[in-house]
Amino acid sequence: MNVENDVGPVAIARRFDPFGAEYLADPYPHLARARDATPAFYSPALDHWVVTRYDDIRSILLAPAVFSAANALSPLTPPCPEATRILSGFGAVPTLANADPPGHTRVRRMVNGAFTPRRVSAMETVVRAVVAQFCDERLRLGHADIIRDFAWDLPVIVLFSILGAPAEDVAQVKEASENRVLFTYGKPAAEEQVRVAEGLVALWGYAKALVEDRIRNPRDDFTTDLVQALDGQGRSLSVAEASTMTLNLLVAGHETTTSLVGNAFRRLLEDRSTWEQLCADPSLIPGAVEEVLRLDSPVVAWRRRTTQPVDIGGVAVPDGANLLLMLGSANRDPAKFPHPDAFDIRRPNAHQHLSFGFGAHFCLGAPLARLEARIVLEEVSARLPSLRLVAGQPLEFLPNISFRGPLSLPVEWDT
Numbered sequence: 001m002n003v004e005n006d007v008g009p010v011a012i013a014r015r016f017d018p019f020g021a022e023y024l025a026d027p028y029p030h031l032a033r034a035r036d037a038t039p040a041f042y043s044p045a046l047d048h049w050v051v052t053r054y055d056d057i058r059s060i061l062l063a064p065a066v067f068s069a070a071n072a073l074s075p076l077t078p079p080c081p082e083a084t085r086i087l088s089g090f091g092a093v094p095t096l097a098n099a100d101p102p103g104h105t106r107v108r109r110m111v112n113g114a115f116t117p118r119r120v121s122a123m124e125t126v127v128r129a130v131v132a133q134f135c136d137e138r139l140r141l142g143h144a145d146i147i148r149d150f151a152w153d154l155p156v157i158v159l160f161s162i163l164g165a166p167a168e169d170v171a172q173v174k175e176a177s178e179n180r181v182l183f184t185y186g187k188p189a190a191e192e193q194v195r196v197a198e199g200l201v202a203l204w205g206y207a208k209a210l211v212e213d214r215i216r217n218p219r220d221d222f223t224t225d226l227v228q229a230l231d232g233q234g235r236s237l238s239v240a241e242a243s244t245m246t247l248n249l250l251v252a253g254h255e256t257t258t259s260l261v262g263n264a265f266r267r268l269l270e271d272r273s274t275w276e277q278l279c280a281d282p283s284l285i286p287g288a289v290e291e292v293l294r295l296d297s298p299v300v301a302w303r304r305r306t307t308q309p310v311d312i313g314g315v316a317v318p319d320g321a322n323l324l325l326m327l328g329s330a331n332r333d334p335a336k337f338p339h340p341d342a343f344d345i346r347r348p349n350a351h352q353h354l355s356f357g358f359g360a361h362f363c364l365g366a367p368l369a370r371l372e373a374r375i376v377l378e379e380v381s382a383r384l385p386s387l388r389l390v391a392g393q394p395l396e397f398l399p400n401i402s403f404r405g406p407l408s409l410p411v412e413w414d415t
C-alpha cells in the first residue's frame, strides 16, 4: 500500500507530527483521520498516548483517580541543566491544574468560595469598561491587527484588575510570562528555556510579594479573598499555595482568551453573513461564542497520566502512561456534532464542547473568558458593523502541542 494512503492506526501514529507546518496550520484533517482510525494510539515521538474521540475523553476527565492530572503543566521537553538550576528558585506547588484529589478538591473549594457573586458580577463592569476604552483608543484608524492591537493584553488587564495588582505592572508580567507556552508545550532551544526560567522565577517573586502584602494589608480584591479563604478545618492556604494560585491566575487565560477572541473574529468575518447576523441581532452572540469554542479549541490538547492499566475504546494502555487528550478532535467528533467542520452559530449542542475540559478540573476562568468574548463582540459589532478581514493574509500559529490561536489577524472597516 502507498504509505501516504495508509490510514491504519500504525501509519497514523507514525505520521502524527504536531510540530509539522501542515499540522500547525490546520490540525483538523489529521485529527479526523486519526479519530476515524482509532480511539487511541501511541506516539513514540512525544511518548504520549493520543486520545481522539469525544466520549472517551469526557469519561477520562470524569475519572481523576484513574487519570491523574499530575503531568498537566510539566514541560514536554525536559529543561536544560541551566534552566533547571534557575528553576530551583521557583517555589510553585501543585494547587489546581496539576493537583489530584484530595488536595485539588480542598483548594478548588476555597478558590470557588473566593469567587463570590459580588466579585463575579463586578467583572462585567470591569470588562465592559476595559473593552470600551480599547475600542475608543485602538480602533480609530480604519484598520488594526485585532490580535496584536486589541486582544493581546485585554485578558491580562482584566485579570490584574480582579486580582488587585497594579496596572503599571502589566508589561512586566506579560514579558515574564511570554513564551511560557513554548516552554511547557513546545520544543524551545536552551537559551529560550533559560530566558523563560528567569521570567518564571521573577513572576514567582511578584506573586509571592502580592500575597504577602495582602496578608498584611487586606483590600477589596480577589487576592485578599484568597488569602482569607478557609478550608473545612478552618485552615487558610499556605503562602506557597496562595502564591502559586495567584501566579497561575496571573498567567492563565492570557493566550487562551486572546485566541478565543481572535478565532471569533476570524470565523465570523470569514463567513461574513454570520457577522451581519450578529450585528443585526446581538442575542446570537453567546451561541456564536460557544460555536467558536467548539470549532477552534484554544486548548487543542490537554494531558493526563494513567494510575493503572486501562482500556480506552478497546485499546489497552499501560499504568503510568502519558495521555494527550485531543479536545479539538473531541469537539469535531461527528458522533457528537453532526457536520462537525461547519461553522453554525445556531448549533443546538455547541455548548457541549470540551474546550474548557470537564469534571473536577473544569476551567475556573470559563465564565470570565465567555464574558470577555461576549462583551468584545457586543461592543465591536455595535461600533464597527463594516468590519472585514484584510484579504490574502496567511495565518500563523505558535509551534506547541496545546495552545492554538492565530498570532495576527489584520482587519479593516469604513471610517
Ligand code: HEM
Binding pocket: 061, 069, 096, 097, 098, 108, 155, 159, 248, 249, 252, 253, 254, 256, 257, 260, 297, 298, 299, 302, 355, 356, 357, 358, 359, 360, 361, 362, 363, 364, 365, 366, 368, 369
Ligand atoms: C477561552 C479561554 C480558556 C480556555 C479555552 C481554557 C481552557 C482550560 C482547560 C482545557 C483547562 C483544563 C480543564 C481540565 O483539566 O479538565 C483549564 C483549567 C483551568 N483554567 Fe482555563 N481556559 C480559559 C481561560 C481561563 C481564564 C481566563 C482563567 C483565569 C481566570 C483560567 C484559569 C484556569 C484554571 C485555574 C484552571 C485549573 C482548574 C482546575 O484544575 O481545577 N482559564 N482551562
